[in-house]
Amino acid sequence: MNKSLIIVLATSLMLGACGSTEQLNVMQDDTGDKVTQSSTQSVSYKGDNLFPPGDDTMKPESKVSGGTFDYSQWTLVWQDEFDYPNDELENNWISQNGPTAHPLVASSRWRENAVVVDGNLELQARKETRAGQEWTTGNVWSKESFGYGYFEARYKYAAAPATNNSFWLWPAHGSPKGEKRCEIDINEGHFPNVVNSNVHNWTDKWTTASGGLKHYNNQIAHTFYGEPVHSIQLDEPVKTTKIRLTSKNPKSVYLREFRLFGPSVNELPIAMEKLPDSVVNLAAQDDVQITHSGSSWTENAKESFMTDDILASRWVSNSQGTKWIQFDFPFEQDVSGIQLVNGLLKDDGINNGWLEDGLANRNLMTDFTIEYFANGNWQVVHEYQSSEIANFGEEFHTYGVAWDEDYLRFYFDGKLFYTVRNDVCFSDTAILLSLAILKQNYSGEITEDLDGTAMTIDYVRYYQKKSSM
Template structure:
């Protein structure tokens, strides 16, 4: 996919290379449903009133400290064979937003779970298909949460397995627990390249983003348009001696430094702080001639079903240079142009047994992990939430009226 950008005064033509890829599994990794028996399903092919036959709805405020929305039965609506979980900008239950949340009356065990869904089409929303023992945790069992997908607009898949029983205290005093949170981006490319139609002369270049998760940048390059003091045409100006770099900070749980984005090595990377706006800015003590800006982002998975593929690809960015008085944009990118899961139906699946969790996208395996915590019956939940702290991106009025949509939910057990 090649996207052409022309700024408002027609001065630069920018080409961004961001090829869409989705080669996350081979045919060997497909789920073969002929080997499974469907034991339970809901196709939502009934009137709205009948939703309550299979599902229970939250009616009241949400106690989770990260959730800004109270959730109500009014926000869960069945229409034309689809369940809509609606977001509304309204003060109710002591919170400024409302959304929908439902869970099954039945409980389930090992098997294959799958839902066909669309995300709400705005940053700030958490579109969830997950498992949690709403019926309570039996004696000796773990309080286990399996997030098949906590999806973030436009195309981020979040998987996680939480062990909420065995908590521990960090040196900071914060009480935490074991989990396996991963942000998967199955469409897109790690490489982005911006070619300027004509060179610019500047002392500052920056990248800004509202990416919901941390940004992972292994290399950020600024290419010289012509020779200068200490460099030749085509050299990477980012590695010039004396280049200053500033960022919004680093994610403390990974070995990361801001300078890793411009150290000339692809086996290191800058990982930004997790929440809030993200940015990276380079500056020089004198003007440099720039013809091209390029970067590689994400992290390369080195294990499991998706070994050799990139994760945490950036969802949006704005690249700018400073003209001496103001910042001038030369390229903008949004991953919804590559894949927009709020406009596209996709299937999100989990195969769960006593040994493994295997996560599927449209029937193809993209991630697996060992099961050492979840062994007891659970409940299926579907929920839309609005999250604070930019966890899912900035919360704006654009959320109002959007909805997470569910076409169907199905549960299978393996044939003997």
């Protein structure tokens, strides 16, 4: 394989339900042509299963847990602290210099956008048309390749929606014959605080019943900050005929329960439990009309699931554009309390892996506004922005993966949050740091706010386990 052949765009993006994913990663060669055939055999299967039928190698055998990462068991064998002049970046890294062919990426990527300054590597986003794309960013990969070990980077996201802030592993310098082509996304970070960690098998692909080409992966939007539950007690009841929730969440909204209470409910009930018999959910009455921005077509996602008093069932919204849900009452109501549960919970499970207690929430809404209709106007009664709780564009965090023959363990600030069995990744890999700007609201709306932002990397470090040396 041509050593400069493969540039992979770190733009794998979750769509829809846990385990039910659609892939947007594209490989291209340095002429910009997409690689549509891998060198190994593609396999066709019938059906829409994520995993090829009968493939038991994908199933977990036992749970593993590592807790907090123990650096004392590991030896630092390679590092880049970016503590040198900009023109020394080439000692360790190769830069993309040209357009980005993926149809969802709006940025060409250049060495000029990868700037070493003040002890950091900045991958800078700029509003400038080059190579036919309206934005520029940076994308670098290591000259060296690495085997099993612990990879960690400390970085901040570019502080605006529509960015993909990626620290990932890919065999940029080629794989040994017979090895599967493995991509490990340690984090494809989306502002303000979403962590996407994933393993892709690019060798074994299969065709679904609907004609799509799938490959094994397990994309998950981890949302460590924020809560599934929002309980809002109003200071004064509002008289209204309509209530609506609106969100700009980039992906589908998972609304498990939505409850409205009248003034007779003095104390809001426990959101994660069934309602007491004495408490009425005004939103769940038969004569309430529910309208919305659209439901996901990928799964059973009816709007009635958000008011059925069953935590396990949920409405799943459209994935693109603004999401909203509206409740129309047949006559004016007094509303004094609002309660909702959203996102994916640990009990929802995942394919081929395990989530740790305390860091298991996924797909929580990044934002929402609740309004009521009165006197001919919509009036805001509650607003939520997850960037006010955790803003990874302002805060440095560490993202890591411990990779061995059996497992891949993903760490956030040194805490294990996610483990998958290793069925794919057995040969050396390069390290990549990539900023992309994404179209179609995949990680939020493209705005002028992007101009001048930067994915800012303090360091990249690689460790090997002491017992393996």
